Amino acid sequence: MRIVVDEQPIEYAEGDSVAVAIVRADQHPQHGGALCLAGDCGNCCAEIDGVAFTRTCLTAARPGLRVNRHPAVGAPPLHPDPPVNPVASPNHVASTVQRERADVVVIGAGESGTAAASAARAEGRAVTVLAGELGHDVVGVYPGPLVIVRLADGDMLHVHAHDVVIATGAAELHPVCDGNMLRGIFTAGAAEKLSATGVDLGMVATVELEQLRSIEGSDGHVTGVVTADGTSTPCHSLIVTSRHTSPRDLLARMVSDPHVHAAGAAGAHFELPPCPTTGVVCACSKVTVDDLQMVWDKGFQHLELIKRASLCGTGTCQGGACMPHLRAFVTAKSGQAAAPFTGRPASRQLTIGEAAADMHLDPFRRTALHDEHIALGARMDRFGGWWRPWNYGDYLDEYWAVREGVSLGDVSTLGKMIVSGPDVVEALERIYPTTIHDIRPGRSRYVLLLNERGHLIDDGMVCRETSVDGTDRFVLTFTSGGASFAEAWIRDWIESWGLDVHVLDRTLALSAINVTGPLASELLRRVGLDEPPRFLQHVHADVAGVPCHVLRLSFTGEASFELHHPRIHSVELWQALMAAGSDLGVRPHGLQALFALRLEKGHVIVGMDTEMDSTPRRLNMDWAVKLDKPNFIGRTALLRTADLDDRRRLFGMTMDGPAPVEGAPIWVDGQIVGHVTSSFHSPGLGKTVMLGWQKHTPFADTVTIDDRPALVTHPPFYDAEGARARA
Amino acid sequence: MRAPDALIGLRVVAKPAALDAVAAPDGRPKTWTMLRIAPDDAIVTGTATLTVDDPFAIVEPEYAFVHWRLTTAEFDGIKRHIEWPLPAPGVLGQGLIAGVAAKVVIASDHVLLIVSASLADELMDRLW
Amino acid sequence: MNEFVETLLELTWHEPKSSYDVVIIGGGGHGLATAYYLATRHGITNVAVIEADYIGSGNSGRNTTIIRANYGIPESIRFYNHSVDLYRNLEAETGCRIMHANKGLIWMAHTESGMRAERSRVQLNNACGVETVLVDPIEIKRLCPQVDLTGGGRYPVLGASFHVPGSTARHDRVVWAYAQGAMHRGVHVLQGTSVTGLLRDGDRVVGVKTSRGDISAGIVMSAVGGDVSTIAAHAGLRLPVRTHPLQAFVTNGYAQGLGPIVSSTDLLCYVSQTARGQMLIGHEFERESSYSRQSSFQFLQSCSLKMAYLLPFVRNLKILRQWTGRCDISADFSPIMGFTGVEGLVITTGWGTWGFKGIPAGGEQMAELIATGRTPDLIAPFALSRFAADHPMADQGSTGTR
Ligand SMILES: Cc1cc2nc3c(=O)[nH]c(=O)nc-3n(C[C@H](O)[C@H](O)[C@H](O)COP(=O)(O)OP(=O)(O)OC[C@H]3O[C@@H](n4cnc5c(N)ncnc54)[C@H](O)[C@@H]3O)c2cc1C
Ligand code: FES
DSSP: EEETTEEEEEEOTTTTTTHHHHHHHTTSSSSSBOOOSSSSSSSSSEEEETTEEEEGGGBOOTTTEEEEOOOOSSSSOOOOOOOOOTTTTTGGGSSSEEEEEEEEEEOOOSSHHHHHHHHHHHOOOOOOEOOGGTTTEEEETTTEEEEEETTTTTTTEEEEEEEEOOOEEEEOOOOBBTTTTSSSSEEEEHHHHHHHHHHOOOOOEEGGGEEEEEEEEEEHHHHHHHTTTTTTTOEEEEEEOOOOOEEEEEHHTTTOOTEEEOOOGGGGGGOOOOOOOSSETTTHHHHHHHHHHHHTTTTOHHHHHHHHHHOOTTTTTTTTTTTTHHHHHHHHHSSOOOOOOOSSSSOOOHHHHHHHHTTOOOOOBOOOOHHHHHTTTOOEEEEEEEEEESSSHHHHHHHHHHHHHHEEEEEETEEEEEEEEETHHHHHHHOOOSTTTOOOBEEEEEEEEOOOOOEEEEEEEEEEEESSSSOEEEEEOOOTTHHHHHHHHHHHHHHHHHHOOOEEETTTTTTEEESSSSSHHHHHHHTTTSSSOTTTTTEEETTTEEEEEEEEEEEESSOOEEEEEEEGHHHHOOOOOHHHHHGTTTOOOHHHHHHHHHHHHHHOOOTTOOTTTOOGGGGTTTTGOOOOSSTTTTTTHHHHTTOOOOEEEEEEEEEEOOOTTOEEEEEETTTEEEEEEEEEEEETTTTEEEEEEEEESSSSSSEETTTTEEEEESSSSOOOOOHHHHH | OOOOEOOOOOEEEOHHHHHHHHHHHSSOOOOOOOEEEEEEEEEEESSSOOOOSOOTOEEEOOOEEEOOOOEHHHHHHGGGGSSSSOOOTSEEEEEEEEEEEEEEOOSSSSEEEEEGGGGGHHHHHOOO | OOHHTTTOOOOEEEEEESSEEEEEEESSSHHHHHHHHHHHHHHOOOOEEOSSSEEEEEEGSOOOOOOOOOOOOOHHHHHHHHHHHHHHHHHHHHOOOOOOOOOEEEEESSSSHHHHHHHHHHHHHHHOOOOEEEEHHHHHHHHHHOOOOTTGGSOOOOOOOOOOOEHHHHHHHHHHHHHHHHHHHOOEEETTTTTTEEEEETTTTEEEEEEEEEEEEEEEEOGGGOOOOOHHTTOOOOOOOOEEEEEEEEEOOOSOOOEEEEETTTTTTEEEOTSSSSEEEEEOOOOOOHHHHHHHHHHHHHHHHHHHHHOGGGGGGBEEEEEEEEEEEETTTTTTTOOSSSEEEEEEOTTTTTTTTTTTHHHHHHHHHHHSSOOGGGGGGTTHHHHHOOOOOOOGGGGTTT
16 A cells, blocks of 8 residues: 655555654655654644645545655645636535534543543533544634534534533653754654554664753754763664643633633643753744744844744644743743743644535525526626626617616515504604605605614615505615615614514515506506506506506606515516517616616615715705604704715716716816716717716816816706606 | 425514414414514414404515425435524524525424525525 | 844833823834834934733734725825835835735626726726726736636626735734834833823823823823723723724745735635735624634634635635734724824724724824824824714725725
């Protein structure tokens, strides 16, 4: 059985780890340095099957396994992409996660771990023991507590525990002296493991760490050892023993949670080794005692500063091998006991792919008409968490269909909410800056939603339902992107006011199709809506046999009917409208056309034309605010700022020639005063129309954009009297 | 995996006490199933009408959800995507499944997995 | 190994005095840079910087080191652009190696609204003299061949803005460069000393109470990062600032291979490769405000997945370490610099998740404000009084990549 190390086959024996196999061949997994074979140092790390920094002592040898040693100088190479399935999300190719719950997780199956486990079991608690011997590589302990484990087969295990006992014991010390980066140096524990597996270490010398002066070598391999008394002993392999140990407490130091405890040696007080005088202290970052001395002499005299300046302890083993020596150094220099530095995950390193295993990001929603759009050739785009048609080929064709004929828009993503209850009018009066009580049943009103600072956060319609049995009920709408926020916002306020109001979010239950254009009424008549509602009215009626809530409004500037209907009937309604309107030239429009259409009307889109601090005044929307109402969210702020000098305002602008890019700066007298928020070269109007901010006073009547003059005008740019919308 | 079925039912928002009374009609046999989403909010399946003792109750047909009726073995196959403690049999459990908000009801021989219709494709992609 | 420390760095420590002309609370980048510029630009050296732990122990030693000026409002672009310029010369000026590397920054868009934001950024940046260009997917691939333009099939890349001056510098070396420059000129830096209160004479602040005794001061500046609310409270000030944790992680070191800094608006995550070859990765701050510095696995999971969508090669890289900082997030996502309305107390705060790049300009401008008693034009828009006037410097969309 062979593994391949740097393209050379190496024989291994049953049960060998990769490191043992390499040592068996009288080689070193790196280019030198003491080996512990216990996962505590970084000296055995190599690239295994394309993953560098893998501890070979913790990886079982298997036939054909490919090992590449890290280069002696410099870092291991970055490999180009691992194979990707271009349509699968990346987590589909990563390892998977198993999840468990336990009353107690004990990490470590040594004496103290076993004792802790049986004590917990005696109390009747469910115990999970995690240990290297059992194939568990514990990566980290997180608040929760949550214990993250990599399993031998590459899968991950996440254990949610009530209590965690860290009984990881103590690690052996690595020698720090001249020659400590040679090949052929082992801790006592490593030597024991090697002899148990029958590895021949050749001529061996065994020296206590405290007695070690230097290690001699040639060609990078140990040839002898010099002890404190000056005796030199020739050897092929050096075994370093020590009466000192170092607690394996990284897991315990990485989380402060009263349910995580260290037990046994991992939590015990221990004595620091003697202060090192020569040699490499931190093998991972190749930091010598001289380096430590140098940073010390330069005034870096705090353990964290020394670590950061020298990089000692910042490598793969996270201080596992070097921390006791570093602390001994600082303690000797400063005369004060140096505490270990902060423990940070991860303890045993995991790959980014392993961390991402079985993880998912926010899902994207689809409307019931998703497949219809695709079939019609739509380019889908994500907007406000939904997939929406951006256009169906040519957005100007769609624009003309709305202006001259009739067109369908999928507005299922609009927020929709039913509210009812004895206090419903009071609640809505407090939520919205507009008056609500005087909205007559069957009518609707455009409303702004403000926050406490008087800044616009959303807009929509308030529709009052015709009361059946004397109880009041309203349907509220919100923007697609703002719907879920608005729902939580409204519920929170109603709850904090203690008002008696029921709230039902209908956003996901009801789809909506906007039928818009001069021929919209005609199309609706053809599918059974004999009396389409008039502007700002709303009715409940069957359209093409589908029960609809029909809202008459206008965002596009033409007569528009929003058909809110059961999601399950969406496709049937859409197809009926498309069929009934085929001779009228009906065609769907996407967001791109919609944005252009509404811009001609000067309608703002919250978040696109508005900014975080947009008050109604800044948007020229004071008409939608009734400051004489006793109370509504944002009123106090608006009253306070009403008297302040205001230097920000959204204006409409027109210019000849092509539309400037949205975001283009607006100049006045060689100064940037703001930027264009929306722009469109209107084929209908024969000029470019825009919205944009001026944030300097006095506000200018003409401005410069793209080195061209633009005229500040009041929108709407199209059908200023609204005759078409009301038609 | 097969496509999900629409979850047909009523959505009821009403005073908690009124919902409690519907949930346990005195004496009369119950012909419907109530999934209590919140104290004042429930999905009721198995009936087209419902009388609720709250004049302001909102009772509307529900179209937002789809569901799969999974065999216990099928459910075992997706359990690893659920990080939260599973609900007791018959009790509605809600939480993220593979990052998608979903609901489960565990019965003796099957499990109902319920998700917003708008997210059904995403969930299928992620689970199967 | 330590060729970087060798370059002139030497910290000289002093015994504290009981009185200074200027006392700066907080030995992070902003506090130390202010001290440095007070000494070098204005000859004011009777200054103490008081640091509760060790210098750079706050966010200045925990950040992901991105330096850029591609902001979304002219006031910010001008300020950060000045800082980018100062960074460029910092090594020459201080003689310290800060490992400044100009790599360019790719800011990718995956949706039409994302593209709109990047187009707009490009327009405004160039109008303010900052070089940011719109690049198409082919150009992105040329700048960074590792990018998966399909975004794992989920986040297809439609285009990006490429910010030419985008850079990184080693964070703690920036802190030390300012510290040593200030200390050499006689500024006292007192580590392991916490400020526990403010000395008042009537309404005026006249010094600080510390864990090592009272220290009087002609003027006190607070530069304490995420702990700002506590210090402000001592002066009876309430600030529109909340503290949110921000996490980051780093992989082991690999051979150089990732050219530019890569980030994504949609995924709100970003990566750069350090001089040691590590991938330094971060994402947005935690929504819940808190003073916690605990790291979460949830962050590591989602940030890892996001990176894997953008740059599939990272999947096989080993995560070395993750950590958390506490960020002072202001109500409008812009910094707050200058006078506070309380005599004797000036402040620099609201640096949130984006304040490393602002250290040189922030320090320079605050030094000028302290030395002259007047607010320099460059930072006038960032005065605390903007909130009362309802003139916030709102620019949330630009904080995404730190
Ligand atoms: C993970 C992360 C990534 C980031 N990435 C970037 C990035 O890529 N680019 C970027 O520009 N910005 C980034 N930032 C933000 C940036 O790090 C900070 O905005 C910046 O370092 C702030 O510097 P400061 O001097 O104001 O604060 P800090 O560096 O936090 O310094 C404040 C100091 O005050 C001390 N202090 C606090 N209270 C007291 C007291 N009572 N007495 C005495 N001393 C006290 C603290 O110990 C601390 O040392 C990031 C932040 C984090 C956390
Ligand atoms: S030899 Fe593998 S970790 Fe020490």
